Amino acid sequence: MGVKSEFARKFELLQFIPRFALEELAEKHGVKKSGSIEDLRKRLAEVVKYEVVEDVYEKFEDAGNVTIHLFKFDKGNVSRLRDESVLRGLLREYGMEDVFKSRKEFKVTETPRIVFIDYADKDKEKIKIKLEFRGPFVVRRDADTRKLIKFSPLLHGVVVIHVDSGLVEARIRSRKFATLICEKVSEYFNNGSYEFVDFSEEEVEEIIKWGKTLRNAILKPLGGGISSLRLTASNGSDLRHERAYREVDKLVGECMRTGIYIQFDYKYDEKVRTVGFQINTRYGKIFFKTYVSEEEIDYVLSKIKEIKGY
Numbered sequence: 001m002g003v004k005s006e007f008a009r010k011f012e013l014l015q016f017i018p019r020f021a022l023e024e025l026a027e028k029h030g031v032k033k034s035g036s037i038e039d040l041r042k043r044l045a046e047v048v049k050y051e052v053v054e055d056v057y058e059k060f061e062d063a064g065n066v067t068i069h070l071f072k073f074d075k076g077n078v079s080r081l082r083d084e085s086v087l088r089g090l091l092r093e094y095g096m097e098d099v100f101k102s103r104k105e106f107k108v109t110e111t112p113r114i115v116f117i118d119y120a121d122k123d124k125e126k127i128k129i130k131l132e133f134r135g136p137f138v139v140r141r142d143a144d145t146r147k148l149i150k151f152s153p154l155l156h157g158v159v160v161i162h163v164d165s166g167l168v169e170a171r172i173r174s175r176k177f178a179t180l181i182c183e184k185v186s187e188y189f190n191n192g193s194y195e196f197v198d199f200s201e202e203e204v205e206e207i208i209k210w211g212k213t214l215r216n217a218i219l220k221p222l223g224g225g226i227s228s229l230r231l232t233a234s235n236g237s238d239l240r241h242e243r244a245y246r247e248v249d250k251l252v253g254e255c256m257r258t259g260i261y262i263q264f265d266y267k268y269d270e271k272v273r274t275v276g277f278q279i280n281t282r283y284g285k286i287f288f289k290t291y292v293s294e295e296e297i298d299y300v301l302s303k304i305k306e307i308k309g310y
Helices: 006-014 019-028 037-047 050-060 075-082 084-093 175-189 201-212 248-252 294-308
Strands: 067-072 113-119 126-134 138-141 148-151 154-162 167-171 216-221 229-232 257-268 271-280 285-288
Touching: 006 037, 006 050, 019 037, 019 050, 050 294, 067 175, 067 294, 075 084, 075 154, 075 175, 084 113, 084 175, 113 175, 126 175, 154 175, 167 175, 167 294, 201 257, 201 294, 257 294, 271 294, 285 294
Parallel strands: none
Antiparallel strands: 067 167, 067 285, 113 126, 126 154, 138 148, 154 167, 216 229, 216 257, 257 271, 271 285
16 A cells, blocks of 8 residues: 555544634635535645644544543652653553554553553643553444444543643543543553542532633532523623522522533634533543533643642
């Protein structure tokens, strides 16, 4: 098989970038935005440099409508990973040095294997680790024969270690598999130890207070007379100034809130994008309901770290 042309390589990356980001890229480079998304990708692949396309792609590669399960490693253990020689030493110790900055093919088993590891930012404050493993058998109909086939799907997970705080993101839908990949990573980088992240009632209140400063919020209590409460303020308004929010405790009651949905406008490069995410405060789980970039994930997690005191 021949080497892909630069156009083909760019077009391949553009397939995984959401339309709003493609349109922003088109605006910056004077490319017409109208027409089908396939035509837009072709025009961008013809005009924009590969390095620029790759940079945009990386912002969404492991983001999007992502579910994040939060864990905690010992800050002292992970702070040493800023030193690349320490990280490489650990990889050598476990026979994995060749996965640093490269992807190696392994035989896939039910035990997660690290297939990629690298620093996720220039300051070496985050380490991104990708894992692959064999999932439970599923039964599906084959598209060609229509016969039922049984197979084990290839599952992927991403773990992000925040070196500055010890906070760990396990990006995968299933809670069971999130714990599985966190356990595997902790064996290498945190002496096999980890903690689940949850939120106290006081911390939940701090999240709600933060939500009140934003444009939109939904509160979902565990019990009480109503299942959820949605409060929306107009653009430019602070929900703390709205009467309904001042009476939120009367409306919801004193029950523990386990689900909080927050929606807000995130401003960047003189543009505004709506971000919506739900926090399960009992299990430390964040589900982004809108398509988000790494930058927007970092913004939300910075608030979480601030509230948790990490």
